[in-house]
Amino acid sequence: MSEKNIFDEMWGSDDVLRSPYSEFQSWFQGEDLKRLRAKQREAEEVFRLAGITFNVYGRAEAEERLIPFDIIPRIIAGREWQRLCKGIEQRVRAINAFLHDIYNRQEIIKAGRVPQEMIAKNEAFLPQMIGMTPPGGVYTHIVGIDLVRTGPDQFYVLEDNARTPSGVSYMLENRETMLQMFPELFSRNRVQPVQNYPTNLRRSLAACAPPACEGTPTVAVLTPGIYNSAYYEHAFLADQMGVELVEGHDLRVVNGRVAMRTTHGYKPIDVLYRRIDDDFLDPLNFNPESALGVPGIMDVYRAGGITIANAPGTGIADDKAIYSYMPDIVEFYTGEKAILENVPTWRCSEPDSLAYVLDNLSELVVKEVHGSGGYGMLIGPTSSKKEIEEFRKKLTARPGNYIAQPTLALSTVPIFTKTGLAPRHVDLRPFVLCSPEGINITPGGLTRVALEKGSLVVNSSQGGGTKDTWVLED
Amino acid sequence: MLGKTANGLYWMSRYLERAENTSRLVETGQRIGLTRLGQDDDEWASVMQSASVLAGYQEHHDEVTKDAAINWMLREKANPASVLSTISEARQNARMVRTALTHEVWEAINGCYMAVKDALARKVSERDLPAVLGLIRQRTALVRGATHGTMLRNEIYDFTRTGTFLERADATARILDVKYYVLLPSAFAVGSSIDNVHWETILRSVSARGGFRMAYGSQVNARDIAQFLILDKRMPRSLNFCATKIHNNLSYLGADYDTPPQSSLMSKTLVERFMNHNIDDVFEYGLHEYIQTVLSMLGKLGQQIEKDYRFYE
Numbered sequence: 001m002s003e004k005n006i007f008d009e010m011w012g013s014d015d016v017l018r019s020p021y022s023e024f025q026s027w028f029q030g031e032d033l034k035r036l037r038a039k040q041r042e043a044e045e046v047f048r049l050a051g052i053t054f055n056v057y058g059r060a061e062a063e064e065r066l067i068p069f070d071i072i073p074r075i076i077a078g079r080e081w082q083r084l085c086k087g088i089e090q091r092v093r094a095i096n097a098f099l100h101d102i103y104n105r106q107e108i109i110k111a112g113r114v115p116q117e118m119i120a121k122n123e124a125f126l127p128q129m130i131g132m133t134p135p136g137g138v139y140t141h142i143v144g145i146d147l148v149r150t151g152p153d154q155f156y157v158l159e160d161n162a163r164t165p166s167g168v169s170y171m172l173e174n175r176e177t178m179l180q181m182f183p184e185l186f187s188r189n190r191v192q193p194v195q196n197y198p199t200n201l202r203r204s205l206a207a208c209a210p211p212a213c214e215g216t217p218t219v220a221v222l223t224p225g226i227y228n229s230a231y232y233e234h235a236f237l238a239d240q241m242g243v244e245l246v247e248g249h250d251l252r253v254v255n256g257r258v259a260m261r262t263t264h265g266y267k268p269i270d271v272l273y274r275r276i277d278d279d280f281l282d283p284l285n286f287n288p289e290s291a292l293g294v295p296g297i298m299d300v301y302r303a304g305g306i307t308i309a310n311a312p313g314t315g316i317a318d319d320k321a322i323y324s325y326m327p328d329i330v331e332f333y334t335g336e337k338a339i340l341e342n343v344p345t346w347r348c349s350e351p352d353s354l355a356y357v358l359d360n361l362s363e364l365v366v367k368e369v370h371g372s373g374g375y376g377m378l379i380g381p382t383s384s385k386k387e388i389e390e391f392r393k394k395l396t397a398r399p400g401n402y403i404a405q406p407t408l409a410l411s412t413v414p415i416f417t418k419t420g421l422a423p424r425h426v427d428l429r430p431f432v433l434c435s436p437e438g439i440n441i442t443p444g445g446l447t448r449v450a451l452e453k454g455s456l457v458v459n460s461s462q463g464g465g466t467k468d469t470w471v472l473e474d
Numbered sequence: 475m476l477g478k479t480a481n482g483l484y485w486m487s488r489y490l491e492r493a494e495n496t497s498r499l500v501e502t503g504q505r506i507g508l509t510r511l512g513q514d515d516d517e518w519a520s521v522m523q524s525a526s527v528l529a530g531y532q533e534h535h536d537e538v539t540k541d542a543a544i545n546w547m548l549r550e551k552a553n554p555a556s557v558l559s560t561i562s563e564a565r566q567n568a569r570m571v572r573t574a575l576t577h578e579v580w581e582a583i584n585g586c587y588m589a590v591k592d593a594l595a596r597k598v599s600e601r602d603l604p605a606v607l608g609l610i611r612q613r614t615a616l617v618r619g620a621t622h623g624t625m626l627r628n629e630i631y632d633f634t635r636t637g638t639f640l641e642r643a644d645a646t647a648r649i650l651d652v653k654y655y656v657l658l659p660s661a662f663a664v665g666s667s668i669d670n671v672h673w674e675t676i677l678r679s680v681s682a683r684g685g686f687r688m689a690y691g692s693q694v695n696a697r698d699i700a701q702f703l704i705l706d707k708r709m710p711r712s713l714n715f716c717a718t719k720i721h722n723n724l725s726y727l728g729a730d731y732d733t734p735p736q737s738s739l740m741s742k743t744l745v746e747r748f749m750n751h752n753i754d755d756v757f758e759y760g761l762h763e764y765i766q767t768v769l770s771m772l773g774k775l776g777q778q779i780e781k782d783y784r785f786y787e
Binding site: 048049050051226231235236238239244245246247249250260261262263264265 | 475476477478566569570573577580581584585588629727730731783784787
């Protein structure tokens with residue numbers, strides 16, 4: 001079943017069924033392909049009716065699209081997961097410590113472990129956050145760590161998402177759909193639940209209430225509105241947490257607090273889980289054109305009147321240029337070697353690295369430092385000569401704008417196709433919650449899968465799909 | 475509750491109700507047209523007037539034809555009151571207030587939107603019209619059923635009910651406004667078959683033929699129709715019924731305030747001064763003036779609700 005040299009999570013590298021999949025395999029063998037095809041269509045209908053859609057930017061007519069969902073679960077053994085958790089927790093602690101340091105004493109720069117210009121010249125660094133410690137000392141209340149796998153024990157962190165990671169609603173809805181469609185599979189496997197995520201999120205946010213909060217903290221989710229690509233998720237999370245979903249025009253600063261306009265007048269908010277970018281948060285302090293944010297919210301924030309989650313300025317920790325320093329950052333703040341490895345990264349800003357990258361473009365993946373969503377990147381091995389030469393020009397013109405990494409042999413997991421199972425490349429985004437009470441990692445996460453044979457691009461904006469991700473009780 | 479949420483709930487319900495009203499008027503027009511041999515398409519101008527979409531239609535068309543009228547009322551994007559436009563608006567509002575709705579209600583609205591959008595993707599041929607109208611009726615009924623069966627009876631529910639009944643009262647009043655002359659006492663004696671057609675149109679427009687028969691038997695006369703549509707307490711589309719519901723829901727909402735909001739007082743006035751009469755008083759007041767006054771009060775009440783509950787900044 002597996003391709004040569006590629007680790008398949010069901011069949012390994014040598015076509016021997018791996019143990020997490022044993023119950024699944026015996027179930028699958030007894031299944032009729034026709035029934036499964038019907039189930040696959042049924043799943044699509046469930047998603048469409050529930051309105052689990054995303055908007056594609058720049059396409060007026062295509063309006064709302066479904067992210068393709070594949071009915072074959074990705075299965076991870078409990079012990080594999082435990083190891084990952086240790087690495088994730090270590091990394092998230094380091095990210096928070098790094099952010100606090102960068103916006104306060106900057107010890108890591110003084111120690112020469114991260115160059116000054118990486119910070120000072122970085123657009124993600126917010127001078128407005130200097131000298132400020134957020135309530136509870138938490139910067140990244142919600143983190144998504146993107147992982148890829150290349151072997152039974154080999155995981156790499158592909159990127160850290162410390163701003164406003166999305167996709168958690170898919171983790172929850174995928175599970176909900178699987179439970180409805182294949183209850184028998186859950187009777188045969190002991191799958192760790194993910195359904196507590198919204199409750200944990202609310203508790204975690206409430207635990208970071210600001211000094212001005214009196215009584216039970218009022219939490220709200222801030223969305224750019226119904227035309228945003230992730231609106232479904234914003235509404236879903238607010239609904240599941242039982243809190244208000246607000247837009248900028250519902251909010252204003254009243255008596256030193258950020259308050260929402262209710263049918264009974266303005267009511268203060270203690271913790272705002274914002275799903276808009278830093279730049280749009282406050283037209284008085286950042287982008288003056290922003291109509292999505294709240295004028296003056298940063299002043300209230302600095303005075304302890306509200307908690308903003310994640311804190312403004314966390315982007316400095318998940319920037320692709322900073323990424324290459326993460327092993328140092330982890331070691332600097334935790335005193336331990338990083339448990340999870342980084343993908344080896346060449347910083348094209350450095351002449352030696354640039355020379356190497358230019359010589360080996362056809363074998364590397366080159367990414368924009370500030371890019372996301374799989375746009376503006378070069379995947380050497382699957383690109384034409386012409387594409388590579390065009391990219392070479394861009395890279396030479398602005399080397400500091402790029403990093404390069406080897407093309408990893410990403411693991412595959414089977415998806416369901418018309419003719420049965422077929423391996424496709426995947427990544428994994430586990431979701432992490434931070435509060436003064438501790439770090440909470442939901443067992444599972446979002447598995448993104450490249451639906452095209454051989455493709456390594458898993459982004460939903462580029463035709464990727466999702467899968468339910470199971471962590472088994474050992 | 476957020477002012478924006480109250481706004482979304484109220485308008486979601488108004489748009490749903492409007493979609494139903496418009497499709498019912500299409501059904502009426504179609505039915506009357508089929509049973510009046512040798513007549514032209516005049517009825518459609520009157521039908522569109524009842525749906526308050528005639529002026530818009532005339533901006534886009536030179537003459538009134540049945541096909542164009544049906545298309546205008548069902549699926550024209552340029553017509554903000556077409557079934558397709560109103561269902562889309564209802565669903566957009568529902569998305570905005572998704573957190574205030576139960577899963578069942580949201581799925582019913584989203585499903586309604588998907589089915590109606592699909593059914594109205596192309597021009598509806600005459601042979602498909604009954605099925606399409608039936609689909610709209612069923613899908614909107616499903617939303618109502620889900621709302622009734624799964625929503626908590628709290629302020630969320632009160633705002634949806636207020637929107638529903640305000641829209642419905644408005645629709646009934648407009649139908650009466652267009653057709654009032656066939657209900658005047660001077661027309662009582664005429665009793666020609668033409669009048670019967672008009673009366674039937676009115677009753678069909680508010681889904682009241684069966685109800686009327688149940689209440690008054692098979693003898694149709696204008697006075698009873700006026701009484702039934704304006705003052706009857708059992709008829710769910712009568713002005714009295716709707717006004718009373720509006721007032722009840724605004725009273726529940728207002729109970730949380732130290733001083734009742736202005737809109738509660740206005741709905742009280744509407745019920746007390748205009749609904750507690752017998753139909754002869756209404757005729758004495760002047761049927762047309764009466765309906766015009768009620769329409770104007772409904773308009774002002776709508777504006778006051780938006781203010782009282784902070785729908786906008």
